[in-house]
Amino acid sequence: MKKYEEKKFAIPSLVGLSEKQIAEHLKLYAGYVKHVNLIAENVAELSLNEEKNAYLISELRRRFAFEFDGMRMHEYYFESFVGRKKEYDTSHALFFALKEQFGLFDNWLTHFKTVATSRGIGWAILAYDPQSGNLINHYLGDHELGHLAGLDIVIALDMWEHAYMVDYTPGEKKQYIEAFFSNLNWTLPEKRFRKTA
Ligand SMILES: [Fe+2]
Structure with a gap:
C-alpha cells in the first residue's frame, strides 16, 4: 500500500477562527495521517503470522477506519478555507x-x-x-x-x-x-x- 502524505493547506487569516486554533487543529490532522500509515505497517507485519495475530489484526482494521476517515474528513474540512472566503454563486x-x-x-x-x-x-x-x-x-x-x-x-x-x-x-x-x-x-x-x- 502507498504511504499517505500529510497535505498542506494555504489557509488565510480567518474571521472568528484564530491562527492558534487552526494550527492546533492541523497538528491533530497530522496525527491521523501518521496513524493511518502506522496501522497499515502494523497490520502488514502482524499478517506474517495471521493465525496467531487474528484478533489484533481485526481490531486494528476497525481502528484503521477511525484514523483513515479522521485523515480524509479533515482534508475535506481544511480545503474549505483555502484561497479566500467566497460567497455561493447564485447561478451555480x-x-x-x-x-x-x-x-x-x-x-x-x-x-x-x-x-x-x-x-x-x-x-x-x-x-x-x-x-x-x-x-x-x-x-x-x-x-x-x-x-x-x-x-x-x-x-x-x-x-x-x-x-x-x-x-x-x-x-x-x-x-x-x-x-x-x-x-x-x-x-x-x-x-x-x-x-x-
Ligand atoms: Fe478535527
Whole structure:
C-alpha cells in the first residue's frame, strides 16, 4: 500500500477562527495521517503470522477506519478555507439544486446548522446522492460512523470540540458554526458538486 502524505493547506487569516486554533487543529490532522500509515505497517507485519495475530489484526482494521476517515474528513474540512472566503454563486447548479430541494437556499442553511448542533462529537455533512439526485444533510459520529454509501461529500464541518475549543466554549458552538460559514470558500463545494452531479 502507498504511504499517505500529510497535505498542506494555504489557509488565510480567518474571521472568528484564530491562527492558534487552526494550527492546533492541523497538528491533530497530522496525527491521523501518521496513524493511518502506522496501522497499515502494523497490520502488514502482524499478517506474517495471521493465525496467531487474528484478533489484533481485526481490531486494528476497525481502528484503521477511525484514523483513515479522521485523515480524509479533515482534508475535506481544511480545503474549505483555502484561497479566500467566497460567497455561493447564485447561478451555480449547486445553488439551484439546494433551492429546488429545500424551497429556499436559506432553508437548507438553517437545516444544515441545526444538524451541526446535534449532540455528540462528529461531523455535519452535506452530501449528494448521484443515484437519486438528493442532497442530504446528515451527521457522522466520530469520523467513520454513519457514512451513507455511495454519496459524495460536498461540505464537511468538523463538530468535534477540538475544532473550536481554543476560540469558543462548548456553549458557543453556534458561533463556531457561523465562523465556518463566514470563511467558507464556496468554490470548493461548487466544484465537488459539479464533479459528481
Ligand atoms: Fe478535527
